[in-house]
Amino acid sequence: MHPWLSRLKWRYRSPPHPLLPLGDPRLRAPAAQVPDNARPCTAGTIRSLADALHWFQARHGAARGIAAPQIGIPFRIILVERDGEEVPLINPVITWTSPESRFGWERCMSFPHLAVCVPRPVSLSVTFLTAESTRDTWEHVGPDLSSVVRHEVDHLDGVLTLDRAEAWEMVVPWTRLVAEPNRFHPHPREASAGSPQEPETHSGRS
Numbered sequence: 220m221h222p223w224l225s226r227l228k229w230r231y232r233s234p235p236h237p238l239l240p241l242g243d244p245r246l247r248a249p250a251a252q253v254p255d256n257a258r259p260c261t262a263g264t265i266r267s268l269a270d271a272l273h274w275f276q277a278r279h280g281a282a283r284g285i286a287a288p289q290i291g292i293p294f295r296i297i298l299v300e301r302d303g304e305e306v307p308l309i310n311p312v313i314t315w316t317s318p319e320s321r322f323g324w325e326r327c328m329s330f331p332h333l334a335v336c337v338p339r340p341v342s343l344s345v346t347f348l349t350a351e352s353t354r355d356t357w358e359h360v361g362p363d364l365s366s367v368v369r370h371e372v373d374h375l376d377g378v379l380t381l382d383r384a385e386a387w388e389m390v391v392p393w394t395r396l397v398a399e400p401n402r403f404h405p406h407p408r409e410a411s412a413g414s415p416q417e418p419e420t421h422s423g424r425s
């Protein structure tokens with residue numbers, strides 16, 4: 220199907236799997252490891268995550284990752300975009316994070332009306348199982364992918380961007396950030412330094 224038709228299809232249908240909204244206690248529950256004997260069943264979850272991601276992208280715009288708990292599946296599975304490809308990470312473990320971090324605006328599919336400025340490591344390494352149950356590792360990924368992976372793995376631990384905001388001034392309506400991007404520096408406390416960052420979305424871009 221042509222990408223444009225696919226986007227239109229998702230835009231006008233109901234969400235395939237309801238995204239749990241902020242306040243749902245299931246977003247706060249740590250997700251369980253996917254057991255060995257359940258791995259053959261992960262294909263359905265991965266498909267559901269992709270469907271929900273496509274629906275959100277068609278309805279709300281950019282999104283680069285999603286975690287299984289966001290659609291009510293309490294297992295450690297995330298789906299992230301890397302180099303234009305959607306990649307599932309099963310039982311992901313962050314094995315290294317850079318000492319340096321940077322602030323960026325993130326949007327979460329569970330509360331897409333808010334933008335939250337959070338610090339993220341500029342790089343990290345993550346090991347995980349693929350959909351084929353082989354082990355893979357991404358070493359020292361760049362800052363964009365690092366922030367997406369960190370955002371989604373946070374979901375697996377019941378942590379949301381709002382928990383990482385250091386002050387309420389780091390939470391603004393998403394529409395306001397998009398309308399006035401020059402007004403909001405990635406780190407409000409450093410507003411006089413550097414140049415504004417383009418709004419980014421995670422599971423928002425996640």
Ligand SMILES: [Zn+2]
Pocket residue numbers: 326327328329370374421422423425
């Ligand atoms: Zn999120």
